[in-house]
Amino acid sequence: MEAMIERCAGLDVHQETVVACVLFGPLEKKPKTSIETFSTTTTGLLALSDWLATLQVSDVVMESTGVYWKPIWNILEGSFHLVLANARHVKNVPGRKTDVKDAEWLAKLLRCGLIESNFVPPEDIRDLRDLTRYRKKLIHHRTSEQNRIHKILQDANIKLTSVLSDIFGVSGRRILEAILNGEKIETDGLRKMVDWRTKASITDIANAINGRIRRHHRDMLRYHWEHMGYLEETIEELEKQIDQLLSPYRKEVELLDGIPGVNKAAAATFIAEMGVDMSVFKSAKHLASWAGVSPGNYESAGKKKTSKTTQGNKALKTMAVECVLATSRQNNRIASHRKRITKRQGKMKGRIASAHLLLTIAYNILKTGEPYHELGSNYLEEKQMNKELKMIEYLKKKGYTIAPSEQQTA
Numbered sequence: 001m002e003a004m005i006e007r008c009a010g011l012d013v014h015q016e017t018v019v020a021c022v023l024f025g026p027l028e029k030k031p032k033t034s035i036e037t038f039s040t041t042t043t044g045l046l047a048l049s050d051w052l053a054t055l056q057v058s059d060v061v062m063e064s065t066g067v068y069w070k071p072i073w074n075i076l077e078g079s080f081h082l083v084l085a086n087a088r089h090v091k092n093v094p095g096r097k098t099d100v101k102d103a104e105w106l107a108k109l110l111r112c113g114l115i116e117s118n119f120v121p122p123e124d125i126r127d128l129r130d131l132t133r134y135r136k137k138l139i140h141h142r143t144s145e146q147n148r149i150h151k152i153l154q155d156a157n158i159k160l161t162s163v164l165s166d167i168f169g170v171s172g173r174r175i176l177e178a179i180l181n182g183e184k185i186e187t188d189g190l191r192k193m194v195d196w197r198t199k200a201s202i203t204d205i206a207n208a209i210n211g212r213i214r215r216h217h218r219d220m221l222r223y224h225w226e227h228m229g230y231l232e233e234t235i236e237e238l239e240k241q242i243d244q245l246l247s248p249y250r251k252e253v254e255l256l257d258g259i260p261g262v263n264k265a266a267a268a269t270f271i272a273e274m275g276v277d278m279s280v281f282k283s284a285k286h287l288a289s290w291a292g293v294s295p296g297n298y299e300s301a302g303k304k305k306t307s308k309t310t311q312g313n314k315a316l317k318t319m320a321v322e323c324v325l326a327t328s329r330q331n332n333r334i335a336s337h338r339k340r341i342t343k344r345q346g347k348m349k350g351r352i353a354s355a356h357l358l359l360t361i362a363y364n365i366l367k368t369g370e371p372y373h374e375l376g377s378n379y380l381e382e383k384q385m386n387k388e389l390k391m392i393e394y395l396k397k398k399g400y401t402i403a404p405s406e407q408q409t410a
Contacts, residue, residue: 003027004113009052010106011062013069016040020048021103022055023111031111033104040068045075052080061110063087063102064118073120083110083117090115119290121275128245129272133315135238136269138231145228149176152220157211163200171195175209180222185209242268252276255365258372259358260332261323273316276366284363292317293355309352320355327354333375334358 006027012019018038023031034055038048052060060076061083062069069084076082085106093114096105109115121129146168153160153167158179164172174193178185185193190209191202198205246253249271256267274287281287288294292312327335337357342350365372392402 003031003111005059005111007055007057008059008061008107008110009055009057010103010108010110011060011072012101012103012106013062013065013072014040015068018045018048018072019101019103020052021101021107022052022057023104023107024055024057035101035103040071042071042075045072048072049076049079052076059083059110061085061106061115063090063106074123077123082120083115084120085109085115086118119275119280124245124248125272125275128242128268129315131238131242131245132269132272135235135242136315138235138238142228142231142235145224145231148224149221149228152217152224153211156213156217158213159208159211160205163205163208164198169195171198175205176221176225179209179213180218180225182218246271249276251369252366255369255371256362259323259361259365260330260334260372260374261326261358262362263326266319266323269315269319270362273313273319274362278363278367281363284360287363288356288359291320291355291359293320293352293359295349295352316359317355320358321351323358324351324354334361336378 004027007022007024009020009022012021016039018040020036020038022034024034025031036048036051038044038051058081060080062072063085064087073082073084090106090109093109106115120126150161150167160167160172160175166172167176171194175185175190178189178193183189185206187202187206190206194202194205200208246268252271253264253267256262256270257264262270274281274291278287281290285294289310290312292310292314295309324334324338327338329335334354334357338350338354340350341353345353361372395402
């Protein structure tokens with residue numbers, strides 16, 4: 001293996017210790033080796049940084065083991081060129097001997113340029129990622145609490161969900177608070193609670209809330225109601241912090257918000273997961289593969305086998321699919337693409353293929369800085385037709401006679 005870096009280091013990261021191996025020396029000769037073990041406390045990691053600087057190390061590699069690599073990355077970032085290696089890729093590199101330590105093997109691979117770094121966004125994007133992921137988790141918890149409230153209301157034979165489309169809207173919340181407080185709801189009071197835009201009549205709503213609610217039901221409703229209120233307050237605080245972190249990226253948010261199915265919350269997730277600098281990805285296909293929406297093509301002896309997507313970035317993959325589903329009732333390129341793939345290969349493949357298309361659009365928009373331009377729902381059909389027409393013109397110039405097909409004459 002040909003050496004490319006004169007002074008580099010490999011780090012074997014553990015929970016309490018980190019083993020560092022430095023390789024240094026002329027590229028054409030066998031390198032010298034220096035191995036030390038440091039604590040993962042802040043004092044120990046600062047000592048590691050000083051030791052690497054003393055040896056004039058330029059490049060440092062470590063594996064992405066759980067969350068243990070993050071404190072080391074935060075301290076070494078800015079002082080060295082850091083490489084975060086995928087453990088699976090390192091394992092698949094041939095030529096390793098059984099007696100070679102992990103840190104030394106990482107350093108050898110880095111010295112020869114055989115390690116490709118994983119994408120690690122800047123610090124502010126990493127902070128944004130933590131907030132958007134936590135917000136999504138709290139939204140799931142809030143939905144769970146709402147489902148529990150639905151279940152208790154059914155147990156008490158309160159059919160509020162049958163007369164109100166959203167029992168957590170303005171009218172529904174007023175009625176639920178009155179039930180929680182044990183108030184006797186009369187027709188006049190109910191009329192004040194219900195918004196004038198509600199389709200159901202006051203009589204139907206009064207019959208729906210005439211159930212058999214016990215003290216136990218009220219206690220359980222209160223627990224879930226208070227927890228739901230706490231979650232909503234926390235989500236609101238998180239959204240304020242997310243808006244603050246997004247302030248330098250207002251232009252990118254507006255560009256992504258212009259894509260069909262993508263709102264500002266989805267745009268925030270896209271920026272948090274893949275950043276705004278698209279140069280870190282080789283191409284749009286590389287981004288789609290990294291997100292886990294690029295199934296492999298397995299074909300042997302002329303037979304196509306089942307293809308599966310990789311796990312990829314779960315948060316980005318989920319959000320891309322949600323944005324695709326949001327275009328279900330729209331008439332645009334993404335919705336048309338999903339319907340066409342779904343008709344031939346099923347729902348799941350249609351969603352994944354459309355998520356691939358959506359991320360490709362997002363990649364090109366962020367790379368060029370140009371807003372989304374709708375090509376139309378029949379874009380691919382027109383493209384194929386133009387391709388066929390060009391081919392016919394080419395054949396005619398060559399002297400061939402083209403007979404019209406049955407579809408063209410019909």
